[in-house]
Amino acid sequence: MKTLIANALIIPMDREGHFVVGDIGLDGPAIAFVGNKDPSFTADRVIDAQGYIALPSLYNSHTHLAMGLMRNYKDNEPTLQAWLNEIFPIENKLVPEDILVSSRIGIIEALQSGTGFFHDMYFKAEATAQAVKESGMRAKPGLTLFGDLADSKERLKRWDAKVLPLIDDPITYSIAPHAVYTCSKETLRFAHDAAKERGVPLHIHLSETEKENSDCLFEHRKTPLQYLIDLNFFDDVFAFLAHCVHLSEEDRKLLKDLPAAVVHNPSSNLKLSSGIAPVATYLEQGIPVLLGTDGASSNNNLNLIEEMHLAALLGRLSSKDGLPLKPYQVLEMATSSAAKAFGIKGGMLQAGFESDLILINTKKAHLAPLNDPFSALVYSVQGSDVEYLFSRGELLLEKGRPTRFDLPSSIEAINDAWADIKQR
Template sequence: MKLLISQALVIPMTQEGLSFRGDIGIDGKHIAFVGVKPAHFVPDQVIDGSSFLAMPALVNAHTHLSMELMRNYKDNLPTLQAWLAEIFPVEDKLQEEDVLRASRLGVIELIQSGVTTFTDMYFHPQATAQAVLEGGIRASIGITLFGSLAENKERVLQREADLRFYREHPDGRIQVDCAPHAIYTCPKETLQYAHDWAKDRQRILHIHVSETKQEVQDSLHQFGKTPLEYLYAIGALDGVRSLIAHGVHLTDAEVALLADMDATLVHNPSSNCKLSSGIAPIASYLERGVSVGLGTDGASSNNNLNMFEEMHIASLLGRVHTPTGTKLNPYQVLSMATVNGAKALGLERRIGMISEGMEADIILLDLKKSHLTPLNDPFSAVVYAAQASDVDTVLCQGKVVMQHRKVLTLDEEQTIKAVNESWDNIQRR
């Protein structure tokens, strides 16, 4: 199948400030060319891109997808710790079918906001993987670890078996990684086991770090070290690619440590603000060489999976909270949501840019909108003005998964009905 997107305004994310009018040719999964259509390329389908902005699909580098179930629930609690005390009992009631239904809803919401790749950390990961497969997008599915070493060894064996089909699927859209929750829910032995598992299999280790001041204070009291220093000291991050979620309260020493590691810090500004966790000084992290991605966190602490909103909030906070005087610019924020997210997942040679040979994960934004007129700077328009509702068309591996705002791979109406039914059942359990 050959697809031509003709005469779109293209932001390829291959060079800062670069945008141009041009054609994008797609042959199967891959981008065949970008620029001017060669005479030998004969498309089976043509999308008139003249009123669209074409850009790489977004990467949501940290979320808990099926927490869709707890959206708009217990919203006014004062701290992360108080919120978790209300959420954990609900999670104890979740069944695999609940997670499958909520994950389908999450996949729909991601597609509707231009996301084709996400990183997940949650329970019943095989159910989330099934929703990803049905929805036609990509995911890093984390085998989530809590508690003692013995129970986690058993859990990992079971989850590896549960997820083998999805990891080995020929589409190659699902990778299985390791997700120890945090230092306050996993003892040292579990964290070291997670590290060894990830290192042996060359997988990613995904963990919450320094989300709150309380977490840092507790770590100093218990271990005599800050969270990242503790993880480094016990060898939990050595020689593995790591995703460090939040990192709101890092010391200068930790920032220097992180900059030298094969790691990406994932900024979650909406969740951090809502839970009163704080504002990460992202501009200063970037200035010091830290790779930074962007995530929404779960829909219970956000309360949505809207990466356009996340970019907007990140950009605003990154121009106000500037301890070193350095401010975020739109290209940096857009890089966090595309190029940096792809790199974080080891997918930098496959997605994150619109370039010949890359897989065709592309979104088209409808520019015929009052809030995008006049366009002037397309990077500013995407980060400061664009809405998720401007995403008209979404492609993943060259396949159209949403067109004219209609998700083609999952039934939105039936999914909403099923999620409401699951939530009613959970409350009765």
Template sequence: MIAIKNILLLNNFEEPQKCKKSDILIENNLITKICNAGDLKIPEGATIIDGTKKAIMPGLINTHTHIPMTIFRGVADDLPLMDWLGNHIWPLEAKLDEEIIHAGTMLGCMEMIKTGTVAFNDMYFFTDSIIKAVESVNMRCTLSYGLIDLCDEEKRESEMNSQKDVLNSLEKAHNKNELINAAVGPHAPYTCSAELLQHAHDLAKEHNVPMNIHMNETEDEIKQIKEKTGLRPFEFLNSLGVFDDINVVAAHCVHVSENEMKILKDKNIYVSHNPLSNLKLGSGIAPIPTYLKNNINVTLGTDGCASNNNLNLFESIKACATIHKGVQQDSTVVKVSEVLNMATKNASKALNYNSGEIKEGMWADLVILDLKNPTLIPNKNIVSHLAYSFNGVVETVIINGKIVLEDGKMTTMDEDKVYEKAEEAYLNLVN
């Protein structure tokens, strides 16, 4: 049980002037009471957090990561996507093992928690090692195995069997630890056959889990699909029924036609906007203002550390809040409230979470900020600072009602050991 006293409650990004000092009670994993500061009767035995000169906000949710790739940070910079993937990333991934995956995941979890992210949506391999790491850290996640068959029938059968095994493993992990959630993850239309894409959809529908997929990241991949099928990627997948009756989180969505945008809206697809990865790889800039005008669901992701090169979602928030103003030459597009909602309640809806807002009955996935921070002063404009100036260094993080970061220090891991293991993993990977 945790009682938070006299803290500035940042739960109304649209009307920041209504944010006020409050008391909050957390019991087990839920927010059970929110009241005016000073009104809370603190139950006996509760852990008390003094919120004086502090603010509390919903924890951020990163909707597109490849978390073990923290080990790849800086290994292949300044390259086009296909060169980056085919000549650098995929050859390194062929050398991965369970220890490297575990070390990278531990480092990634620590980086995200220390910068205010409480949950992430991942697509990668060696999911058992990822599960082991996130369980020990007490971090919320949705995990999917990256399906790739390159239209090879033998490879497809192997991938289908692997996906079934991973889903069973994830469901067992969820039954043991509710923080672990499952998804299905076909990599992209250009790496998956029609049969594999349909199989992924059927599994997602059968198990009632989201589907993760990379979509329309570059013009080259769109050209590949159109030459092969006569359709653009969203049109092709829609013709296969891949978007029907499931939650789809489509990463990137940089280059879309008017008809594809209609599919996004009609099928209620969630876009995971990864602005910094798209910029670094030279993929382009997604039409976020147009998505917002058309009421298309937009969330935020960082992508992996090989293409960002960090997991600090506050940097993606600032990028999203600024680059579209420059591209559109219109300072009124993508408002602060919109981009903060992308990283909180929009993401929560995409992943079927009971979080993203601070309300009674919701999960206690919360972030506390020390207002004695030069990037957050003057405090009167705190919501603006979250998007435009904050460096992402948070004081305390609560996930599922448990304090995992206190006064900037992890409570669920040995930080020095994580750094040591990550360095060892990198050397094992590149040597």
């Protein structure tokens, strides 16, 4: 289908400060033009976007989508470890149907706040992959590994039997060993070798807390990053490193030369008392930084626009030289930088790029006057201002409502699932 988006304020994300008022033509999965309408373009559908900002759809580079089941549960634990001690017993009760209904709700929530892609790390990923297929959005579920080598080999066999048949563009996958403190040395090596053999990236939590660092230093006499380097974890494989709140100065020097990107999860890091990642410093040192929500049980939502806002505010505190993160830098973390890291021809609004974009309604009291649209997107826009989302040219969110899912029945299903889990 050909779609004409007319009269929008377009943020192409091709360079800082650049925006234009004009039209966008979507020819199925590819953008046909941006700016001035091509006279030969005949649209099947026209959306008058006057008063709307057109922006590439957002990339959630680290999440645990189905953890929405445990939203608003055990929120007063003092540390990450204390919280995990409450969460793990619930996770042990989950069955694929629980993951499916929670993934559906997570996808709806993501779409309604502008996210068109998510990078997941969770169990029973065949259920999440099924929900993604139903939704039409982009995603990269991860083969989550825990424990020893024997268990990891069994998880890989199960993945190949149940998840791999569901992997087909726009669904790709990664190998996701949970963390250095939950995976044996053999499992971490196995994860690397599997990722290298299959040509997929790695996805791991790293230096999320001071305790993780101190425990690793005590056991291995190395920081978590240096421990992974010694295991050849980064050899010929790209890695997405979630959190990185407590990288040492030496870690940062090493990381800038590795095939890796940091994924900043500000809400979760604050809620779990993990700390504030010095994102402005990372960027200044040439370390790629992306943005994630973490799971909805440690956030407690999947609103990436809220993460942009918080990242910008915290960036004003964490920069050692006092230079704040610019709004454009934060937008890059959620769009163009992420698309580049994931190898997707997206994250920018340009002819020939993927037809992945959102329309944000600016006709709101909290956006008047708009003034600088880049500042508005990071400091003023709310997730609920997103009214349209296109993925590969298909309209997945229209006037704030998902086009492929029924919201009331999805809410009922997850509430029923949670009630059942509590009785198990």
